[in-house]
Amino acid sequence: MIAASIPAFIGFFALTTTAVVLTLYWLKKRKHMSHLGVVYMASMLIKMAFFGLFFYEFLADLEQLSKFERAEPLLPLFAGLIIEVLIVIMLVKDD
Numbered sequence: 001m002i003a004a005s006i007p008a009f010i011g012f013f014a015l016t017t018t019a020v021v022l023t024l025y026w027l028k029k030r031k032h033m034s035h036l037g038v039v040y041m042a043s044m045l046i047k048m049a050f051f052g053l054f055f056y057e058f059l060a061d062l063e064q065l066s067k068f069e070r071a072e073p074l075l076p077l078f079a080g081l082i083i084e085v086l087i088v089i090m091l092v093k094d095d
Contacts, residue, residue, distance in 0.1 A: 008055075012050075013079070024036055024087065036088065040084070
């Protein structure tokens with residue numbers, strides 16, 4: 001378990017976003033463009049599973065947390081998602 005804090009959330013989402021982007025770029029270089037969408041959607045499920053695994057204590061204590069503490073993971077989450085979507089658009093558009 002990882003202690004739930006803003007740096008931990010940023011690190012988690014930065015690492016997973018980097019892994020997703022590199023995987024998608026690798027698939028494009030290997031000429032597997034038809035698989036980009038499926039791999040991207042699968043990566044979202046994997047990311048959710050790992051988030052639940054690493055931050056289980058945070059998720060279990062949601063009812064006792066303040067609104068600010070509950071919202072802590074949202075900024076890095078949305079920043080990572082925006083980056084991922086923009087890169088996916090660039091990869092698909094380049095083809």
